[in-house]
Amino acid sequence: MFEQAFRNIDDVLRKEAGCTTELDYTEQTSWLLFLKYLDGLEQDRADEAALTGKKYAFLLDKPFRWESWAAPKDKDGKLDHNRAQTGDDLRDFVDKKLFPYLRGFKEKARHPSPW
DSSP, rough: HHHHHHHHOOOOOOOOOOOTTTGGGHHHHHHHHHHHHHHHHHHHHHHHHTTTTOOOOOOOGGGSSSHHTTSSSOSSSSSSSOOOOOHHHHHHHHHIIIIHHHHHHHHOOOSSSOO
16 A cells, blocks of 8 residues: 555656655655644544544644645545645645745644643
């Protein structure tokens, strides 16, 4: 399962100008994995909090969560290909909005327990 996902990422990133080996885009792949992991972790914590009647304060604001920019869903919970960002739009979002937002992430995540 994961092996094919990594191959797909490799295939796309290898086509970028200046990328000749996997080492050329390891940082980008690491960020993608971290952000996807963080989204899943936060959703699990939000679900746990809801089950105990508590509120959960997400670390990332809604526009910067994985499901908002990388894998938006339609009303049926399926991937919404019309809203999913690709190409230049995705690159501009990541470079000009997401990464600047994440620079303030350390300050926002000061407290270990969000509830």
